[in-house]
Amino acid sequence: xxxxxxxxxxxxxxxxxxxxxxxxxxxxVLGNHLLNCASFHAKDRGFGIATLNANHYTxxxxxxVVEMEKFPAEYENFRIETWVENVYRLFTDRNFRIxxxxxxxxxxxxxxxxxxxxxxxxxxxxxxxNEGRIMDYVCDRPCPIDKPSRxxxxxxxxxxxxxxxxxxxxxxxxxxSIRYIEHIxxxxxxxxYREMSIKRFEIAYxxxxxxxxxxxxxxxxxxDNAYNVEIRKNGGGEVVCRGHIxxx
Amino acid sequence: xxxxxxxxxxxxxxxxxxxxxxxxxxxxVLGNHLLNCASFHAKDRGFGIATLNANHYTxxxxxxVVEMEKFPAEYENFRIETWVENVYRLFTDRNFRIxxxxxxxxxxxxxxxxxxxxxxxxxxxxxxxNEGRIMDYVCDRPCPIDKPSRxxxxxxxxxxxxxxxxxxxxxxxxxxSIRYIEHIxxxxxxxxYREMSIKRFEIAYxxxxxxxxxxxxxxxxxxDNAYNVEIRKNGGGEVVCRGHIxxx
Numbered sequence: 026x027x028x029x030x031x032x033x034x035x036x037x038x039x040x041x042x043x044x045x046x047x048x049x050x051x052x053x054v055l056g057n058h059l060l061n062c063a064s065f066h067a068k069d070r071g072f073g074i075a076t077l078n079a080n081h082y083t084x085x086x087x088x089x090v091v092e093m094e095k096f097p098a099e100y101e102n103f104r105i106e107t108w109v110e111n112v113y114r115l116f117t118d119r120n121f122r123i124x125x126x127x128x129x130x131x132x133x134x135x136x137x138x139x140x141x142x143x144x145x146x147x148x149x150x151x152x153x154x155n156e157g158r159i160m161d162y163v164c165d166r167p168c169p170i171d172k173p174s175r176x177x178x179x180x181x182x183x184x185x186x187x188x189x190x191x192x193x194x195x196x197x198x199x200x201x202s203i204r205y206i207e208h209i210x211x212x213x214x215x216x217x218y219r220e221m222s223i224k225r226f227e228i229a230y231x232x233x234x235x236x237x238x239x240x241x242x243x244x245x246x247x248x249d250n251a252y253n254v255e256i257r258k259n260g261g262g263e264v265v266c267r268g269h270i271x272x273x
Numbered sequence: 274x275x276x277x278x279x280x281x282x283x284x285x286x287x288x289x290x291x292x293x294x295x296x297x298x299x300x301x302v303l304g305n306h307l308l309n310c311a312s313f314h315a316k317d318r319g320f321g322i323a324t325l326n327a328n329h330y331t332x333x334x335x336x337x338v339v340e341m342e343k344f345p346a347e348y349e350n351f352r353i354e355t356w357v358e359n360v361y362r363l364f365t366d367r368n369f370r371i372x373x374x375x376x377x378x379x380x381x382x383x384x385x386x387x388x389x390x391x392x393x394x395x396x397x398x399x400x401x402x403n404e405g406r407i408m409d410y411v412c413d414r415p416c417p418i419d420k421p422s423r424x425x426x427x428x429x430x431x432x433x434x435x436x437x438x439x440x441x442x443x444x445x446x447x448x449x450s451i452r453y454i455e456h457i458x459x460x461x462x463x464x465x466y467r468e469m470s471i472k473r474f475e476i477a478y479x480x481x482x483x484x485x486x487x488x489x490x491x492x493x494x495x496x497d498n499a500y501n502v503e504i505r506k507n508g509g510g511e512v513v514c515r516g517h518i519x520x521x
Contacts, residue, residue: 041312041322041444042305042451046484048444057290064289074289075348099444100323190459191466196289196296196347203290211438215484218439236294236463 031164032108033066039097045218049096050103052226053207056089059121059134060202062107066119070162071155081143082154085230086136086202087116092170092225093123093132102126108164115139115148117159120168133170173227176267178253181243184212189238199233200240205266209254212242213270221250221272228268234258240265279412280356281314287345293466297344298351300474301455304337307369307382308450310355314367318410319403329391330402333478334384334450335364340418340473341371341380350374356412363387363396365407368416381418421475424515426501429491432460437486447481448488453514457502460490461518469498469520476516482506488513 035058043054067073067084077083097103103125110118121134140149151159187208195201206228234240234256243255251271258265283306291302315321315332325331345351351373358366369382388397399407435456443449454476482488482504491503499519506513 040305040309042308042449044444045439046442046444046446051440053440057288060290061288191293191461191463192299192301192455192459194294194463196292196294198294201290207440211440213439215439215442 028164028166031162032106032166033062033069034104034106035062035065036102036104037097039099039101039103041099044099046215047218047222048099049222050098051207052091052210052223053203055091055096055123056206057203058105059089059091059107059136060086062105062121063119063136063138066107070159072159077140078143080154082140082149083143085139085141087139088137088173088227088229089134089202090136090170090173090225090227091132091134093223095125095131096222097123097125097131103131104128108166109159109162110135110164110168112151112159112163114150114152117151120166122168133168135168135170135172137173170225173229174269176227176229176253176255176269178243178245178255178267181245181255183241184244185242187240187242189234189236189240191236194236198235200235200238200265202230205230205256205268208240208242209256209268209270212244212254213252217250217272224271224273226268226270228266230266231264232258234265276412276414279410280354280414281310281317282352282354283310283313284350284352285345287347287349287351289347292347294463295466295470296347297470298346299455300339300458300471301451303339303344303371304454305451306353307337307339307355307384308334310353310369311367311384311386314355318407320407325388326391328402330388330397331391333387333389335387336385336421336475336477337382337450338384338418338421338473338475339380339382341471343373343379344470345371345373345379351379352376356414357407357410358412358416360399360407360411362398362400365399368414370416381416383416383418383420385421418473421477422517424475424477424501424503424517426491426493426503426515429493429503431489432492433490435488435490437482437484437488439484442484446483448483448486448513450478453478453504453516456488456490457504457514457516457518460492460502461500465498465520472519472521474516474518476514478514479512480506482513
């Protein structure tokens with residue numbers, strides 16, 4: 026198999042309702058496209074959700090990191106390329122490159138996925154699914170951004186509380202992965218987005234939340250225009266997500 | 274010009290993060306697709322935003338009505354067709370048909386648009402833009418749903434208050450038209466969506482809102498599983514939107 030066969034490539038355009046006040050594609054929409062590309066790429070190689078579901082397995086997103094030099098502008102054509110970097114027993118690393126209309130790299134992303142049983146929610150050994158065929162797709166294309174970091178808040182400040190609503194909920198009855206990203210972005214003043222641009226965004230999905238749950242959003246400044254974020258649910262200590270955002 | 278030339282037709286698939294807990298395409302995403310189709314169709318006929326902006330004009334959405342027999346399901350292919358029904362001096366009526374993967378109609382939508390000057394925000398006489406060429410695209414295909422109604426709340430009940438955040442704001446600095454739809458849907462209990470499906474949704478855009486504005490959402494039950502909605506801003510009487518939603 027050549028490297029080209031291992032890399033999936035998908036074309037998009039930045040739609041008017043998908044850009045923010047500065048005319049930049051929003052990170053929520055970009056995240057949605059990344060996850061869809063992961064899904065298309067896996068499906069075309071026999072590891073799609075539908076195939077897995079028939080075996081009562083499913084993919085679970087554990088981490089997502091996006092680092093952008095420049096976001097696609099309104100009406101701009103852009104391309105997302107995705108490939109599998111590593112496969113371990115319980116996790117796989119999938120990377121992405123986002124390219125502008127001229128083919129120039131705008132940014133990169135990294136994601137970590139686990140496969141679980143749909144009934145028992147227990148992890149599945151990836152090296153034994155489909156006779157380990159996922160290993161055939163491992164590709165050594167470089168992804169020049171740092172791996173996910175370990176996010177820990179020393180002195181978290183409560184910034185916002187949100188009750189999970191209808192629009193947050195996906196077909197599995199959980200708050201959907203993209204909505205957490207949007208809610209985190211909404212913690213920051215519009216001025217940040219007007220004067221700066223998101224440089225790096227990380228999110229680690231720790232536990233699920235459900236309709237009616239109360240989500241408390243905590244932040245901690247970690248440097249110049251850089252923040253750690255933690256989402257806890259129902260007034261207790263249970264962490265739902267941890268994140269990090271930095272602006273340039 | 275034949276009827277076929279007058280009707281724009283665009284294909285979509287219901288993506289996983291674009292369906293709700295019941296696996297139905299969300300109305301917000303459908304609304305986004307409808308507005309994009311309006312934009313594609315107008316652009317291809319010389320009435321797109323870019324062309325208008327060069328003349329310092331722009332389109333403004335005044336009303337949107339969607340009536341669905343059935344929503345596209347997760348991963349389902351569907352098609353949106355759009356055409357211009359009427360052109361008046363200050364408004365134009367644009368209709369839509371949403372079809373399932375087999376071509377069967379799933380629902381219809383109606384929209385009303387005005388054209389305004391970008392600087393003075395004053396209405397433009399549509400019959401005189403581009404020598405009235407928009408009239409060439411008027412099409413008599415039927416749209417078998419009721420026209421927008423006049424929405425008035427006799428005894429409005431305050432249901433929710435929302436402060437406008439980053440994710441609400443579009444490139445013009447206004448709360449985007451789709452976000453109002455999502456916020457209205459979020460007024461209703463998840464049970465409504467689990468046990469029923471949206472039959473008809475109407476929204477009339479009355480005034481703009483901006484970052485930091487406080488939006489008060491009022492509802493009034495108008496019949497079995499049918500509600501009028503009014504959004505007012507900043508604790509005063511200024512109405513931003515009026516809407517109506519009914520479930521079946």
